[in-house]
Every structure is written in C-alpha cells, then in structure tokens.
Amino acid sequence: MKYIFSLIFFFITTLSLSQGQCGFNDVKMMGFYGRQKKSINVSNRTEVHTIPVVFHVIHLGEDVGVGTNISDEQILDGLRILNEDFRKIQGTWGDGDGVDVEIEFCLSQRDPNNNPTSGINRVNGNQWPSYVDEGIRVNPLNSGEPEINIKSATSWDRSSYMNVWIVSEIHDSNVSPQGFATLPTNSITDGIIILHNVIGSFGNVQSFHNMSRTLTHEVGHYLGLFHTFGMYQTCDNALSESDCQTQGDMVCDTPPTTPNLQCDDWCPGAQYENYMDYSLQSCKNMFTQGQKDRMRGVNGILNPFRISLLDSEGCVPVEGFNLSLKLPQVVNECGTEPFKPQIEVKNLGTIPVYEFSVTCTIENTPYEVVKDCVLTNPLLPQNSVFIDFDYSSLGYGNYVINFNLTTEDIYSGDNFVTYEFNHQPSQEMTLIINTDFFGNETSWELIDQNTQEIIWSQDGYPIGMEFPSVEITCIQNGCYDFVIYDLAGDGMQFGGDFTLLDASGNTLAYGEGDWGSVLTFPFCVENQTSENCEDLNNNGICDFDEEIVNYIEEPINQSDEIKQIIKIRTFDISGRILSESENYQPGIYILMIEYEDGSYDSQKIFRWD
Numbered sequence: 019m020k021y022i023f024s025l026i027f028f029f030i031t032t033l034s035l036s037q038g039q040c041g042f043n044d045v046k047m048m049g050f051y052g053r054q055k056k057s058i059n060v061s062n063r064t065e066v067h068t069i070p071v072v073f074h075v076i077h078l079g080e081d082v083g084v085g086t087n088i089s090d091e092q093i094l095d096g097l098r099i100l101n102e103d104f105r106k107i108q109g110t111w112g113d114g115d116g117v118d119v120e121i122e123f124c125l126s127q128r129d130p131n132n133n134p135t136s137g138i139n140r141v142n143g144n145q146w147p148s149y150v151d152e153g154i155r156v157n158p159l160n161s162g163e164p165e166i167n168i169k170s171a172t173s174w175d176r177s178s179y180m181n182v183w184i185v186s187e188i189h190d191s192n193v194s195p196q197g198f199a200t201l202p203t204n205s206i207t208d209g210i211i212i213l214h215n216v217i218g219s220f221g222n223v224q225s226f227h228n229m230s231r232t233l234t235h236e237v238g239h240y241l242g243l244f245h246t247f248g249m250y251q252t253c254d255n256a257l258s259e260s261d262c263q264t265q266g267d268m269v270c271d272t273p274p275t276t277p278n279l280q281c282d283d284w285c286p287g288a289q290y291e292n293y294m295d296y297s298l299q300s301c302k303n304m305f306t307q308g309q310k311d312r313m314r315g316v317n318g319i320l321n322p323f324r325i326s327l328l329d330s331e332g333c334v335p336v337e338g339f340n341l342s343l344k345l346p347q348v349v350n351e352c353g354t355e356p357f358k359p360q361i362e363v364k365n366l367g368t369i370p371v372y373e374f375s376v377t378c379t380i381e382n383t384p385y386e387v388v389k390d391c392v393l394t395n396p397l398l399p400q401n402s403v404f405i406d407f408d409y410s411s412l413g414y415g416n417y418v419i420n421f422n423l424t425t426e427d428i429y430s431g432d433n434f435v436t437y438e439f440n441h442q443p444s445q446e447m448t449l450i451i452n453t454d455f456f457g458n459e460t461s462w463e464l465i466d467q468n469t470q471e472i473i474w475s476q477d478g479y480p481i482g483m484e485f486p487s488v489e490i491t492c493i494q495n496g497c498y499d500f501v502i503y504d505l506a507g508d509g510m511q512f513g514g515d516f517t518l519l520d521a522s523g524n525t526l527a528y529g530e531g532d533w534g535s536v537l538t539f540p541f542c543v544e545n546q547t548s549e550n551c552e553d554l555n556n557n558g559i560c561d562f563d564e565e566i567v568n569y570i571e572e573p574i575n576q577s578d579e580i581k582q583i584i585k586i587r588t589f590d591i592s593g594r595i596l597s598e599s600e601n602y603q604p605g606i607y608i609l610m611i612e613y614e615d616g617s618y619d620s621q622k623i624f625r626w627d
C-alpha cells in the first residue's frame with residue numbers, strides 16, 4: 019500500500035517538475051511553409067569523429083620528465099603523430115598510400131568528475147610491488163602486476179575516454195612487447211597499454227621506436243582492427259585465403275600475408291606499409307579504406323562499444339558560460355501516440371544560466387520550432403533541463419531531427435544534436451521472469467517471424483534464488499516467436515516461472531514447472547487503439563497538429579499547462595478496479611489519472627516484495 023502511494027506521489031511530482039523547471043516566455047513557429055532549409059551539422063559517414071584520450075603515466079616515483087615518468091611534451095608528441103597518422107596529414111610521416119580515417123584524438127580537458135584536467139594522469143606505481151620489479155602483466159603466464167589491479171584503480175569511464183596506460187615494463191621487459199590494446203569491449207581492462215619508451219619521437223625513446231608507430235597500431239586494435247596477417251603462420255596458408263570478409267584480418271583491401279618484420283613483402287604482394295603489420299616503423303604509413311570502414315562501423319558511427327565516445331564531454335573545457343545539447347537516454351516513445359521531440363540542455367560551464375534558446379527542425383518538413391527559455395531557478399553547473407517540443411507532433415515515418423542551441427557560448431562543438439528516428443506503431447512488452455534455482459540454464463529470445471532476426475534476448479541468469487527480473491522493451495507491430503530454453507532440459511521445475519505481457523496486460527506467454535528444453539509462443543502485435551494520423555499535404559505532421567500549431571500565437575503561460583488531477587484509479591491487469599483499502603499482491607498494476615479537463619494519463623507500476 020505504501021509503495022503504491024509513494025509511486026503516485028512520485029509521478030505527480032515529476033509531472034509538475036518537468037513543467038516547472040523551464041518557463042518559456044515565447045514560442046514562435048517560423049516559416050511554416052516553403053522556407054528554405056537551414057544547414058545544420060548532421061552527423062553522417064563523412065563527419066570527422068573526435069575521441070577524448072587520457073594518458074595514465076604509471077611511473078616509478080621519478081620527477082616528471084625523468085625515467086619512466088616521461089614529460090608532457092613527449093606524450094603530446096605521441097598524440098600529434100597519432101592524429102597525423104589517422105588523418106593522413108600532408109607532409110607528415112602519416113602521409114602515405116592510405117586514406118584519411120577521419121578520426122581524431124583530443125587530450126581530455128575534463129575528468130569523469132567534471133574537474134579540469136591536463137589529460138595526463140600521473141600515478142606512482144610504487145603502490146604495486148610487482149609493478150616496481152616487473153611492470154604490468156597482461157598474459158597470466160608472464161610476470162608483473164596483473165593489469166586488472168592497475169587498470170581498475172586508475173581507469174576513467176571507458177564509455178567516455180580512451181584510456182592509455184604508459185608503463186615502465188610489460189612482462190618484465192622494457193623492450194618487447196611494446197604495447198597491448200583491447201578490441202572494442204566493455205571490460206574493465208578496456209584500453210591501451212604502451213611502454214614509456216616507444217611513444218613520441220623524442221625524450222625517453224628507444225632509437226628504433228622513435229616514430230610512435232606503436233601507439234597508432236594499438237589504437238587501430240582499440241577501434242576494431244586485427245593484424246593484417248590475421249593468424250596466418252605460413253605464406254601458403256595466407257595466400258590460400260578464400261573469403262577476405264571472414265578470414266585473415268576480415269578486411270578485403272589488405273592482401274593476406276604472414277607478419278612482415280622488415281620493409282619488404284615476405285609474402286608476395288603483402289602491404290608491409292600498413293600500420294597493422296609488424297614491419298619496421300620507417301616504412302609504416304597507411305590504413306586502407308577497408309580498415310577505415312571497419313573502424314568507423316556500419317553507419318560510420320564506430321563499433322557499438324565505441325559509439326558512446328562520440329557523446330563524451332571529455333574534451334569540453336570546464337569554464338565560463340557553456341551549454342551542451344544531449345539526446346535524452348530514451349528517444350523511442352513506445353506506443354501509438356504521436357512522437358514528440360525532446361532534448362536535454364546541460365550546463366557544462368562554471369556559471370549559472372538563466373536564459374537560452376533552442377531550435378528544433380525536422381529535415382524535409384517545414385517543422386521548425388524555436389524555444390526561448392527563461393528559467394525561474396538558474397540552471398547550475400552540471401545540471402540539466404529537458405525541453406519538450408510538443409507544440410507539434412509527428413505521424414509515423416522516418417525523420418532526421420536537428421536541435422540547435424542558438425545562444426552563443428564559449429564552446430560551440432556541442433551545440434548541435436541530430437538523430438534519425440523511425441516512428442512506427444509499437445507497444446511495450448513486459449517479461450517477468452523468475453528463474454528456478456538453476457537460472458544459469460535459462461535463456462530466451464524474441465524472434466521476428468518475418469526477418470528471423472532476434473530483436474530481444476537474455477541469458478546469463480545467476481544460480482540461486484533471486485528477485486524476479488522484469489524486462490521491458492518496445493516492439494513494432496508484427497508477428498513474433500517468443501522462445502525460451504532450458505539447457506538441462508527440465509524447464510523451471512525448481513520453483514520458477516515466466517510471463518510475457520503486452521501493453522494491455524494480456525498474457526502472450528507463460529510457463530512454470532518442467533517444460534523440457536524449449537517452449538515457443540507465436541503471437542502477433544497490432545495496435546488497434548489509434549490510427550496513423552491524417553497527413554494530406556504529406557509533410558510528416560498530423561493535419562490535426564498543424565491546425566493546433568498554427569493556432570498558437572500568444573506566448574504560452576507555463577502555469578496554464580499544469581492540469582489539475584481530480585482522480586487516480588488503480589487497475590490490476592485483468593482490468594478490475596482496486597479499492598484503496600485493498601492489500602495489493604505482487605504484480606503489475608495500471609494507474610489511470612483523470613484530469614479536470616476530462617483527459618487521462620496512464621502509468622504502469624510494478625510491485626514485488
């Protein structure tokens with residue numbers, strides 16, 4: 019009972035908060051018809067991506083610039099060469115036969131706690147005795163301090179920074195190996211390890227490793243590249259490669275080869291100039307188009323594990339008046355309701371903000387809304403407000419939505435946000451799964467019957483009794499198979515069950531007890547409650563909303579929008595209304611909120627003990 023009431027309270031609080039944080043003194047609809055499209059920074063395959071880097075120097079207690087505690091200048095020189103190589107800058111060592119990868123690296127200016135930083139984090143390695151004697155250990159069969167100990171103590175949020183550890187020794191050697199990198203991963207060990215004496219072109223560097231090619235090579239791995247020689251050990255094997263997309267380095271414009279250790283082709287036709295070979299530094303000068311495509315990912319937006327780096331604030335300086343636009347975490351509003359664009363405005367500077375202006379435009383439509391936002395309470399540093407562009411809503415379709423902060427601030431790189439949104443009729447699916455004692459045997463998938471694609475799945479549940487796990491997703495109209503597996507072939511006979519519910523609370527799949535090794539539940543999802551909106555002039559905006567939008571001429575008074583709640587009712591999933599005195603069992607309930615103007619909102623809530 020208490021739970022339900024606190025939830026209602028929470029809901030009402032957020033409702034009024036979301037409207038109270040930002041008062042708009044003006045809403046303009048600009049050039050609704052026939053206006054020329056403004057050019058807005060749209061991210062696409064040709065955009066140059068920038069990745070924030072932090073260098074952790076794990077030194078042995080020397081002064082800065084002495085021994086393993088290499089100077090800032092040496093590190094910055096390594097960063098310079100890394101950028102020259104990735105951007106194929108004319109006249110540099112990186113200006114070879116390859117392509118401009120269009121990925122750059124910036125030295126972090128803001129640490130994970132939003133404090134200013136030089137991007138070089140110096141850590142005394144004397145706290146790890148094995149590190150002092152033998153350096154860092156990556157391979158468990160070698161010696162040194164396990165990498166996990168050093169990395170977990172020093173790593174910066176890997177979703178926002180490329181971590182580079184500059185170390186005294188690797189496996190008790192300061193000569194070889196020169197570096198290690200993780201492929202794209204979410205592991206705590208994610209990042210790059212490099213010897214202090216192979217980065218940069220001057221300072222404490224080995225004479226045959228003074229072109230900083232090791233860092234370029236390791237960053238190639240970090241962004242998903244394999245060695246050009248794959249796993250080939252003989253030239254015969256390499257040259258008998260039959261499918262360049264799945265064999266070798268899985269890149270088709272790097273000829274198959276074994277490692278080339280000099281500046282010549284050990285295997286005929288080998289591309290020893292490639293950064294991802296083992297050839298000498300003096301002949302390495304290229305990434306290929308195929309390697310660029312692999313690093314930049316399917317849509318030019320990096321590997322899934324690396325995408326978040328593009329949203330990082332790591333290189334935004336901590337100073338002055340600086341606002342940043344960010345996409346809200348969830349942009350997919352599930353259901354049949356028209357889509358309403360929303361944007362988060364965050365204060366990344368050091369001074370409170372009272373006023374700003376944001377424009378929302380939708381490509382190939384005349385949709386353009388300007389919001390001049392005046393705040394009653396200032397937006398303090400590190401805080402955000404969410405702005406809804408709800409004066410016009412969109413019918414079903416594919417949209418490219420652009421947000422533009424038009425208030426001038428000191429850093430304009432984060433004043434544009436764009437995203438593609440496919441708004442289709444959809445609904446929320448809820449899976450409540452209570453694995454039996456042997457949760458590790460359970461896994462499930464939701465398969466699109468049309469494409470055979472797995473669109474939702476889970477495995478890896480723990481052994482032992484746990485709380486029920488509630489999983490929610492949004493799926494588009496269509497037909498699906500929900501398939502659940504038990505590895506041991508005895509279902510959930512040790513006390514488990516599962517229920518899959520649609521948005522109205524109908525059970526689509528249920529099971530308990532010993533159901534063997536697999537169960538399949540076919541079902542179709544169709545929203546009948548709402549038709550797609552009418553859009554006779556085909557501009558992507560419901561005709562109904564256009565009328566409303568055109569009607570808005572007066573500034574909107576914020577307080578007019580807060581609707582008075584007159585009644586809240588609670589239903590269980592069978593549709594029965596519950597009384598306030600009732601003792602609610604664990605399960606799913608729907609709250610219906612009725613407003614004085616006769617409109618309704620609903621909210622789904624879960625309760626379990």
Ligand SMILES: [Zn+2]
Binds near residue numbers: 235239
């Ligand atoms: Zn390598």
